[in-house]
Amino acid sequence: MEPLPLATASDCLVVRAWAPDEAPALHAAVVASTEHLRPWMPWIAHEPLAVEERRAMIEGWRSEAADGGDVVYGMWAEGAVVGGCGLHRRLGPGGVEIGYWVHADHVGRGVATEASRLLTELAFTVADIEVVEVHHDVANAASARVPEKLGFVRVADISVPAAEPRAPAETGRRGVWRTTRQTWRG
Numbered sequence: 001m002e003p004l005p006l007a008t009a010s011d012c013l014v015v016r017a018w019a020p021d022e023a024p025a026l027h028a029a030v031v032a033s034t035e036h037l038r039p040w041m042p043w044i045a046h047e048p049l050a051v052e053e054r055r056a057m058i059e060g061w062r063s064e065a066a067d068g069g070d071v072v073y074g075m076w077a078e079g080a081v082v083g084g085c086g087l088h089r090r091l092g093p094g095g096v097e098i099g100y101w102v103h104a105d106h107v108g109r110g111v112a113t114e115a116s117r118l119l120t121e122l123a124f125t126v127a128d129i130e131v132v133e134v135h136h137d138v139a140n141a142a143s144a145r146v147p148e149k150l151g152f153v154r155v156a157d158i159s160v161p162a163a164e165p166r167a168p169a170e171t172g173r174r175g176v177w178r179t180t181r182q183t184w185r186g
């Protein structure tokens with residue numbers, strides 16, 4: 001698959017694939033946000049990681065991105081980390097799923113919505129991408145607002161396979177929001 005682009009930006013937000021030398025900045029943001037993220041992000045169960053483990057993780061993300069797989073981005077405003085997001089190839093050929101988390105000190109200011117807008121634009125610059133989706137636990141009302149504000153359509157609520165890791169507040173039901181190249185550009 002064609003590699004996904006590594007960076008995009010607007011006047012107020014920079015979204016770029018994490019670089020290994022940004023491991024300390026990612027570390028500080030996750031440490032400051034751990035309890036805010038714990039209810040909704042299954043990966044928080046593995047925290048705290050050491051900075052060196054995070055650097056190795058970033059190197060793994062970079063090589064996956066270079067091979068045409070997922071891209072994991074940092075979100076920056078005025079030189080500070082305000083969260084993280086990703087384009088994930090979980091939908092199979094032709095689609096990508098957006099994921100996001102926002103630093104505890106920066107929620108409620110439109111960061112996730114602006115990052116998702118930028119990532120949707122970015123995804124549709126890739127020739128083989130026709131569909132972009134956001135999936136969130138049905139109890140995560142703040143997350144649901146993000147695709148709703150961007151005009152995505154809620155196309156389904158699905159059950160998450162029991163084997164998938166679940167964060168403490170997750171119910172096991174997921175809302176699926178979708179936009180297509182044609183709808184988005186129209």
Ligand SMILES: CC(C)(COP(=O)(O)OP(=O)(O)OC[C@H]1O[C@@H](n2cnc3c(N)ncnc32)[C@H](O)[C@@H]1OP(=O)(O)O)[C@@H](O)C(=O)NCCC(=O)NCCS
Binds near residue numbers: 106137
């Ligand atoms: C969900 C999350 C990413 C939203 O980030 P954010 O930058 O605050 O999002 P935005 O400001 O772009 O939009 C959030 C919207 O949700 C609304 N909202 C916030 N808390 C809410 C709640 N408890 N119930 C309903 N709506 C809520 C906000 O008012 C805003 O909507 P509005 O613009 O219409 O007022 C952030 O809260 C977060 O990091 N949560 C923990 C991790 C997570 O849940 N990630 C998503 C997993 S699918």
